[in-house]
Amino acid sequence: MPASSIVDVLRKSENSIILPHVQADGDALCSSLALAMALKRLNNNAILYLEEEIPRVYSFLPGRDLIKVYSNEVVSPGTVIAVDTGDLERLGKRISMFRDARITVNIDHHPTNTYFAGINYVLPGSSAVGEIIYGLIGMMGVKLDKDISTCLYVAIATDTGGFRYANTTSRTHEIVADLVNAGVNISEISSKIFDSISLGKLKLMGAAINSLELLDGGRIAFITITEKTIRVAGASEDECEGIVNLGKNLQGVEIAVLFREKNGEVKVSLRSNSDADVSIIAGKYGGGGHKNAAGCVVKGELEYVKRRIEADLKA
Structure with a gap:
């Protein structure tokens, strides 16, 4: 499906639930947070549901107030968006939230994605889902700020191994340059996610x-x-x-x-x-x-x- 169609759905949604895969890594979690914050700017009541508590290494991230830990609650979602999720089973216990939704969206970059949603936007050439969300946010007309850019930077940096993996492209660096111009503090973030361990x-x-x-x-x-x-x-x-x-x-x-x-x-x-x-x-x-x-x-x-x-x- 073309990006314009995805953007149209996202812009029109009023109540969205965002679901990264179980045991969310940096890309899944931070891409979801960036999307949630962008949707909030469009007066969308976006909520991010995790299956577990947020990993300690990411406890500094902005937008944490938009996260809920799923506990079998019954909700009536309008739009549910799966992020960085190759197949439906990767949603774990939250799969019922996805199946009960009126509109289902799948945003991913895995070549093995099973296209399980009503609306699928899968770009295997992207280094991280963070790159995809960056593009969608721009098309939605939401201006990047430091909080959104920080989450997108962490998403991309973690999935490229600090820009060392073969999935890193010139486009990756162009996006990161834009994020830095929006206020991302590379030194501070790198210290927290790469250089500090318990x-x-x-x-x-x-x-x-x-x-x-x-x-x-x-x-x-x-x-x-x-x-x-x-x-x-x-x-x-x-x-x-x-x-x-x-x-x-x-x-x-x-x-x-x-x-x-x-x-x-x-x-x-x-x-x-x-x-x-x-x-x-x-x-x-x-x-x-x-x-x-x-x-x-x-x-x-x-x-x-x-x-x-x-x-x-x-x-």
């Missing part, structure tokens, strides 16, 4: 390194985190974000995998430094993502899941 996360990183397994001559790196690992470290669930990069950044590693055990299932995060398309493997288990970054959830015992993924990677 003691719990530091201990979690240590445990993750101790769990490291190198396979296939060092080409594949496995890292494992269990519920006990998180508890002993004194970390929070959201502080697992980025742990997979400990394996990805190791010299000689082409594919890194993080296994997170919880409640009889394993969340698998895959990263690739090579031409290997890890979204294909994630897709075998109902997941998805990008060529170099994908994920899925697999039911079963931890060691069983690890051996299945190992076999897939070596096939």
Whole structure:
């Protein structure tokens, strides 16, 4: 659907609910916040529903007053907007809010998106959903301010790995320049999201390194985190974000995998430094993502899941 049609729907909506994917990362959360603040400017009663508390690393973000944690409440939404969500199941318990909506919108950049909404706006060439929201906000006629720009900057910076990943384009830098001109403080934000970690996360990183397994001559790196690992470290669930990069950044590693055990299932995060398309493997288990970054959830015992993924990677 053309961008103008999406903008028309957003401008006419009076009550919107915004849903980033479960365990929202920087792009999902901050893109949603930027959109919510922009819609508020158009007198839209926009609310952002999360399935969990906001991750501690993002507790400084503006617009937090627009966030509610979902608790099975019954609402009658007019328009529901899924953000950075590759498929409907990634909405978790909030899926009923989406299904009950009069108008459903899907804004995403994953190539594996399943186009599950009535209105779908999917741009796989975008480095982050933050880039897409930036464009829509401009078309909506909302002027960028420091708060909206800060959220968009965090969205883009986190999904590009601080502008180091291959998804970073010249367009990415053009957008960031506009955000900086609107008041974004790069040094302050970078310090908070990239350079500051809690003691719990530091201990979690240590445990993750101790769990490291190198396979296939060092080409594949496995890292494992269990519920006990998180508890002993004194970390929070959201502080697992980025742990997979400990394996990805190791010299000689082409594919890194993080296994997170919880409640009889394993969340698998895959990263690739090579031409290997890890979204294909994630897709075998109902997941998805990008060529170099994908994920899925697999039911079963931890060691069983690890051996299945190992076999897939070596096939």
